[in-house]
Amino acid sequence: xxxxxxxxxxxxxxxxxxxxxxxxxxxxxxxxxxxxxxxxxxxxxxxxxxxxxxxxxxxxxxxxxxxxxxxxxxxxxxxxxxxxxxxxxxxxxxxxxxxxxxxxxxxxxxxxxx
Amino acid sequence: xxxxxxxxxxxxxxxxxxxxxxxxxxxxxxxxxxxxxxxxxxxxxxxxxxxxxxxxxxxxxxxxxxxxxxxxxxxxxxxxxxxxxxxxxxxxxxxxxxxxxxxxxxxxxxxxx
Numbered sequence: 001x002x003x004x005x006x007x008x009x010x011x012x013x014x015x016x017x018x019x020x021x022x023x024x025x026x027x028x029x030x031x032x033x034x035x036x037x038x039x040x041x042x043x044x045x046x047x048x049x050x051x052x053x054x055x056x057x058x059x060x061x062x063x064x065x066x067x068x069x070x071x072x073x074x075x076x077x078x079x080x081x082x083x084x085x086x087x088x089x090x091x092x093x094x095x096x097x098x099x100x101x102x103x104x105x106x107x108x109x110x111x112x113x114x
Numbered sequence: 115x116x117x118x119x120x121x122x123x124x125x126x127x128x129x130x131x132x133x134x135x136x137x138x139x140x141x142x143x144x145x146x147x148x149x150x151x152x153x154x155x156x157x158x159x160x161x162x163x164x165x166x167x168x169x170x171x172x173x174x175x176x177x178x179x180x181x182x183x184x185x186x187x188x189x190x191x192x193x194x195x196x197x198x199x200x201x202x203x204x205x206x207x208x209x210x211x212x213x214x215x216x217x218x219x220x221x222x223x224x225x226x227x
Contacts, residue, residue: 030212030213031212031213033215033216035216040220040221041220041221042118042204042206042218042219042220042221043157043204043216043218044218045215045216045217048213048214048215088156088157090216092212092213093212099211100211100212100213101211101212102211102212102216104156104157105156106154106155106156107156
């Protein structure tokens with residue numbers, strides 16, 4: 001079982017539609033990061049959320065950290081073909097007996113059709 | 115420009131022929147890490163380094179070696195590559211291991227035949 005579960009795994013929508021991607025866990029995270037990865041490139045950091053309930057906006061993208069800091073969501077308004085990519089969430093936590101580390105979810109592959 | 119540079123971008127090699135993938139960052143980051151990305155398995159950490167001369171195993175270290183002799187460089191070494199090491203590899207760097215965002219390189223697509 002993955003520490004961070006992302007859903008849906010795949011999402012294909014038409015340009016102009018809205019969508020939400022979820023990142024869930026049973027663990028508490030001190031912070032949570034969202035990345036976007038385009039084909040043939042490395043992931044690029046979009047945002048970091050730190051406080052439970054925090055909401056951050058990046059143009060048409062809205063990121064929310066759950067009140068209990070166990071989950072997060074990414075909402076895209078009026079999606080465009082340029083939003084196509086693999087969206088990854090990553091949570092900072094301390095496994096028992098270990099140093100703090102960042103764990104990545106398996107990703108949501110988004111395709112926005114023109 | 116702040117960046118992580120990996121080389122080569124593409125590499126095809128034969129089983130057993132030693133190879134090195136280089137990684138260099140210009141942001142004075144202390145933390146560096148190597149990941150492999152495979153379909154359905156996501157990003158899996160191979161090795162990481164908290165600082166010069168300090169390296170540790172990640173989740174999938176078997177068959178790989180690393181070194182951190184200088185702060186900016188963190189090469190990944192495959193002493194005897196095998197076909198199951200065919201993958202997309204990423205180097206990443208950050209100010210620390212957890213709370214600061216990672217800067218990733220553009221990736222190295224390795225094929226072992």
